Structures are given as structure tokens and as C-alpha cells.
Amino acid sequence: MKIHSRSFPLPRIKTGLAFRLSALFLLAAPLGACGDEPPAGPGPIPLDALRDELAQATCEQHVRCGLSPDKPTCDATQGDEQETLQLLTDAVLGLVTYDPTAGRACVEAVRAYACDTRATSLKSISDACAGMFVGTVREGEACLLAEECAGDSFCDTSMPTGGGVCTLGVCKKRPALVAVGGDCTTNPCVASAYCDQAAMPFTCKARKDNGDACDAVDQCKDGMRCDVGGNPQTCYLLQNRGGQCNPSLQQGACVRFDDYCHPTDRKCVQLPGDGTACTMDNECLQYAFCDNGTCKRKAIEGEACMDDGNCLGTLRCNEMVCTVRVSDEVCAF
Structure with a gap:
């Protein structure tokens, strides 16, 4: 290396x-x-x-x-x-x-x-x-x-x-953020609201609480997520590591982005790393990828690649080899 x-x-x-x-x-x-x-x-x-x-x-x-x-x-x-x-x-x-x-x-x-989403x-x-x-x-x-x-x-x-x-x-x-009940067609809502785009004009509505009905991922309060595939569709509280979680939540059920909801234990645990078995959804920690059921570290400088996503950090895939990115230009105006 x-x-x-x-x-x-x-x-x-x-x-x-x-x-x-x-x-x-x-x-x-x-x-x-x-x-x-x-x-x-x-x-x-x-x-x-x-x-x-x-x-x-x-x-x-x-x-x-x-x-x-x-x-x-x-x-x-x-x-x-x-x-x-x-x-x-x-x-x-x-x-x-x-x-x-x-x-x-x-x-x-x-x-x-704290790796917090x-x-x-x-x-x-x-x-x-x-x-x-x-x-x-x-x-x-x-x-x-x-x-x-x-x-x-x-x-x-x-x-x-x-x-x-x-x-x-x-x-x-x-521009000022739009309060609950206001028109969000052009400007974003305050943090405690989401933009309901079901009809024109778009309208800011208060975010839903844990257990409330929802139909889109972004409708729930911060720290919660809508189970858009559930029946009924409900806001669920994201869980810390070790907490009981809902594995059916799209985009994750855990507070930390390096955790996932174990489908059997239904608890938030850390994603697997290099050399360990992938999750059932072929997931690994972000520095790794799933290769035939096992997490493997992404490529470092000089190692083979197919595209930029195969390389670690800000390395780039150049002629099928991970290389150090040439620093971007900057502007003086």
C-alpha cells in the first residue's frame, strides 16, 4: 500500500x-x-x-x-x-x-x-x-x-x-422557510414540516409522529421513517445499536448508517466488514462490497477496478486501476 x-x-x-x-x-x-x-x-x-x-x-x-x-x-x-x-x-x-x-x-x-442519519x-x-x-x-x-x-x-x-x-x-x-399550511411549490418548508405534493399548490404539512399513518419516507419526524411497504403504512422510530427494529423499513431502520436491522434478531447491529459474511441483502460496511457472500475491502491505489465505485475514498478508476485523483481546479474571480 x-x-x-x-x-x-x-x-x-x-x-x-x-x-x-x-x-x-x-x-x-x-x-x-x-x-x-x-x-x-x-x-x-x-x-x-x-x-x-x-x-x-x-x-x-x-x-x-x-x-x-x-x-x-x-x-x-x-x-x-x-x-x-x-x-x-x-x-x-x-x-x-x-x-x-x-x-x-x-x-x-x-x-x-456519531455516524448518525x-x-x-x-x-x-x-x-x-x-x-x-x-x-x-x-x-x-x-x-x-x-x-x-x-x-x-x-x-x-x-x-x-x-x-x-x-x-x-x-x-x-x-428566502424564508415556509410554515405549516404555506405554499411550498417554490420554497422549502421549515424543518418540522414536509412538502405535500399531492395537489397544487404544494402545501407544507406537519411531520407525522411515531405510529401515525404515512405514505412517503420523508413525512415522519426526524429520527423516524415511514414503512412505505407496510400495511398499514406507519411511522417507526429509528433505533440505536442493540435496539429492537423493523427490518421491512426501506432506507434503513437504524439511527447509525453503519448499522442494519438484523432480519432474524430484529435488532440494530453493525454491518459486516472485510472478511465476514454479507447480510442477506448483500450489504457490507461502506468501505467493502459483497463478493460471493463475503465482504471484501474496496480497492486501494494500484489495484484493479471496473469503475470509481470499486475504489476506496476519493480514488478514481483510471484504465481499470485505482489511482489518486488529481486535485480539482479552483477558481479566482
């Missing part, structure tokens, strides 16, 4: 006019190879350490949640997210301001994520990371990401300009 430091290839920078600038010219300080650098410590994270800190926290989470078999494998197969590279670039260019204290809060939230759990990470990058782009000006927009505005890409990584939207005021 080839073990990489966090010095995955740096992105090329494109301007809005598609001229390429040197990645080192703009990004040497914040994005330099940092795999061999010591961690930033327990306090605020400086911008030049954020890339590595996020990578380390992400890999710890991925191992705990069954997305990677172990830390060295994750380090070798997990590249940078395009959005992260763009935001780090934006911080250098002044499109966002970076808060080192909020950076630490975000990293620790990523590290502590509930919206409240995912929102807790989003909230923890919300103050890390604060946008400076005003309403009506060009943007790539929502984080670039100042205040409570978002990046509207419905009528894009430019192309490629420099496909730009416009910062616009974020």
Missing part, C-alpha cells in the same frame, strides 16, 4: 477568464504539503493547518463509521473535497474571512460525528462549521459557494455564467 502525506496534488487556479495562475504563487502558504507537520494543538487552528486538521478528523470519523477500514488506508485514499479547496483559496483572495476558533469547533464536530445530528455539524468561513460578497455580485455570500444570502446558480470550475452564480437574499 502506498501511504501518502496530505500533500495530494495542489489544485490549479483558474480566473473567471480561464487563465491559469500558479498554485504555488497564491496557495503555497495555506495549502502547502502538511502531512508531516505536527498538529495545531487544542486551540484555534491557523489557516495553514486547517487542511491537514480537517483531513485527520475526517479520517478518524470515516474509520469509526465504517467508511474506511483503518487510519493509514484512509490517509492513503482520501483526497480533498473540491469545496474545501475552493474555500481555502477564497480565504487567500479575501472572498471569505476565516475564524481560527470556529475552525477548531468545526474540526472537533467532524471528528465527533438524523437531520439534527447532521445540522449540528453544519452549525458548528457555519462560522468558520464568513462571506464578504454582497448581494447581486458573483459567487461560487454559499459561504462566499455575506449575511443571510446564498449563491443562486439557477442562471449560471462562465463555465467549468468558474461557473458562477449570484448572491441573493435567502
